[in-house]
Amino acid sequence: MKRRSWPLLSVLAFGYAFLYVPILLLILYSFNESRLVTVWSGFSFKWYGELLHNRQLLDAAWLSVRIAAVNATIALVLGTLAANALVRHGRFRGRTGLELLLTAPLVMPDVIIGLSMLLLFVALQQTIGWPDGRGFSTITIAHITFSLAYVAVVVRSRLARMDASLEEAAMDLGARPLTVYRRITLPLIAPALLSGWLLAFTLSLDDLVIASFVSGPGSTTLPMVIYSSVRMGVSPQINALATLVVAVVALAVVIAGFSLRRR
Amino acid sequence: MKPRHASDEHRLSRLVNIGLPYLWLGLFFLLPFVIVLRISLAEPQLAQPPYTALWEWVEQGILQIRLNLGNFQLIREDDIYLAALLNSLWVALMGTLGCLLLGYPMAYAIATAPERRRIPLLMLIILPFWTSFLIRVYAWIGLLNANGLLNNFLLQLGVIDTPLKILHTQTAVYIGVIYSYLPFMILPLYANLTRLDPTLLEAAADLGCRPFRAFTRVTLPLSMPGIVAGSMLVFIPVVGEFVIPDLLGSPGSLMIGKLMWTEFFANKDWPLASALAIVLLAVLVVPFVLMQRLQQNDEDGRT
Numbered sequence: 001m002k003r004r005s006w007p008l009l010s011v012l013a014f015g016y017a018f019l020y021v022p023i024l025l026l027i028l029y030s031f032n033e034s035r036l037v038t039v040w041s042g043f044s045f046k047w048y049g050e051l052l053h054n055r056q057l058l059d060a061a062w063l064s065v066r067i068a069a070v071n072a073t074i075a076l077v078l079g080t081l082a083a084n085a086l087v088r089h090g091r092f093r094g095r096t097g098l099e100l101l102l103t104a105p106l107v108m109p110d111v112i113i114g115l116s117m118l119l120l121f122v123a124l125q126q127t128i129g130w131p132d133g134r135g136f137s138t139i140t141i142a143h144i145t146f147s148l149a150y151v152a153v154v155v156r157s158r159l160a161r162m163d164a165s166l167e168e169a170a171m172d173l174g175a176r177p178l179t180v181y182r183r184i185t186l187p188l189i190a191p192a193l194l195s196g197w198l199l200a201f202t203l204s205l206d207d208l209v210i211a212s213f214v215s216g217p218g219s220t221t222l223p224m225v226i227y228s229s230v231r232m233g234v235s236p237q238i239n240a241l242a243t244l245v246v247a248v249v250a251l252a253v254v255i256a257g258f259s260l261r262r263r
Numbered sequence: 264m265k266p267r268h269a270s271d272e273h274r275l276s277r278l279v280n281i282g283l284p285y286l287w288l289g290l291f292f293l294l295p296f297v298i299v300l301r302i303s304l305a306e307p308q309l310a311q312p313p314y315t316a317l318w319e320w321v322e323q324g325i326l327q328i329r330l331n332l333g334n335f336q337l338i339r340e341d342d343i344y345l346a347a348l349l350n351s352l353w354v355a356l357m358g359t360l361g362c363l364l365l366g367y368p369m370a371y372a373i374a375t376a377p378e379r380r381r382i383p384l385l386m387l388i389i390l391p392f393w394t395s396f397l398i399r400v401y402a403w404i405g406l407l408n409a410n411g412l413l414n415n416f417l418l419q420l421g422v423i424d425t426p427l428k429i430l431h432t433q434t435a436v437y438i439g440v441i442y443s444y445l446p447f448m449i450l451p452l453y454a455n456l457t458r459l460d461p462t463l464l465e466a467a468a469d470l471g472c473r474p475f476r477a478f479t480r481v482t483l484p485l486s487m488p489g490i491v492a493g494s495m496l497v498f499i500p501v502v503g504e505f506v507i508p509d510l511l512g513s514p515g516s517l518m519i520g521k522l523m524w525t526e527f528f529a530n531k532d533w534p535l536a537s538a539l540a541i542v543l544l545a546v547l548v549v550p551f552v553l554m555q556r557l558q559q560n561d562e563d564g565r566t
Contacts, residue, residue, distance in 0.1 A: 011365070019387075022403060022406055029405065089281060104551065106496070109500050112299075115537065116299045119295060119302055142291075144287070178272050202393050206396050226401070227397060230404070
């Protein structure tokens with residue numbers, strides 16, 4: 001085996017420490033008894049208890065989860081269609097345009113997406129009367145718009161790497177394109193579909209800026225609650241919440257990893 | 264359902280696959296920019312919606328158009344906007360360099376690791392990206408505070424005698440940016456580095472080239488597409504970043520994204536916020552086109 005160089009390995013170790021130490025400390029201090037987030041005064045679950053009684057926060061979390069689920073599902077469909085178009089339909093007219101429209105949301109600053117979506121909704125409401133007020137549906141539409149671009153990236157790379165011979169065989173045996181797609185292609189790209197869905201879900205659950213622009217009164221999402229409480233200063237309840245989020249994400253990744261490995 | 268020919272199905276699939284994403288993105292991504300441009304030329308007013316119409320029929324057959332260039336004039340003349348824009352570009356540049364300095368060796372180490380370890384190592388890079396961005400930025404507040412964990416730790420070690428002021432400074436913003444965007448740098452770099460042909464390095468070694476020189480003469484130039492792709496994925500969104508400067512930065516040094524937020528939410532000046540968005544977009548067009556070009560070349564090269 002080739003000898004690995006020490007400087008390289010120490011940079012790698014430093015990098016992982018840099019990525020993980022803040023999160024681990026956050027988790028550790030969520031079990032801290034003291035209100036002061038920086039002084040350790042004993043182990044306690046009390047912030048988790050308070051979290052469970054924070055009505056506003058629970059409502060916001062529920063709203064965010066519903067938005068994230070609807071968003072992920074629709075973004076998965078649209079993103080997969082876009083990936084099909086780019087991988088399967090070769091050099092169609094407007095291909096460059098579609099590529100552009102799928103790359104731009106990946107890097108576009110949130111403030112621009114948020115503001116432009118809001119102005120669109122206001123203009124639409126003025127001209128056609130829809131959407132009547134802002135909330136669940138406007139936030140979901142805004143989230144789908146950038147999530148679908150991420151889904152397209154994930155599904156596209158899987159589709160492009162896929163072995164085409166199975167599809168060709170089914171085609172030669174007389175199966176129709178739609179049947180081939182449903183019976184052969186979809187099962188083969190299923191892992192990418194799962195990670196695309198999960199990615200869209202977490203992107204939506206995580207978004208503060210865009211949701212702040214396009215939400216209306218009475219539709220406060222979880223990041224908006226976290227943000228307003230963080231602005232007041234560090235709070236152990238947020239640490240507890242963060243720990244739960246990390247735990248859920250880690251669990252989802254482990255489950256996804258296992259279910260993919262078994263295939 | 265009546266039977267259809269395969270070619271009909273193909274045509275239908277083409278229509279759906281290309282048409283639906285186009286329709287959605289055209290309506291909800293492209294059209295909004297036209298409206299932003301329109302409203303950047305309006306004037307604020309106390310009404311619902313809080314901006315004036317650009318055109319109205321004053322009487323039969325007479326269309327009155329009012330374009331207000333005042334917002335752009337204000338942005339040009341008031342130093343605060345230029346300063347915010349320059350500061351945003353500077354922060355994005357420093358953040359990108361920081362991500363590159365840390366991310367390149369990491370991507371290189373992962374790409375040259377034994378094959379079975381690569382995927383787990385990569386997963387560990389992606390995992391934090393799945394947890395909340397807001398929460399990860401928030402974690403740094405507790406770390407960098409004057410009486411925060413880092414200061415307490417350094418005081419205890421005796422490295423410093425007075426707490427360092429890091430939170431609410433530019434340094435904290437750099438740290439936050441590098442921390443949040445590091446995966447965006449590492450992933451394209453890793454993808455690029457694993458595609459490199461190892462025989463090129465062997466050839467260089469056979470010809471008597473030392474490893475470091477082989478790196479600077481072979482690996483580094485060949486990984487340029489990965490460097491540019493990763494840099495753009497970091498640079499472009501950071502220019503418009505709001506959360507990081509808002510939570511970690513000093514109130515004095517403004518970034519354009521934060522300024523837009525303030526104009527919109529605090530001052531309720533939608534036209535000025537729109538004008539700022541247009542300026543920001545104009546600035547970002549150049550790096551975006553660069554990125555797109557590169558991606559196109561990369562794909563053409565592969566097929």
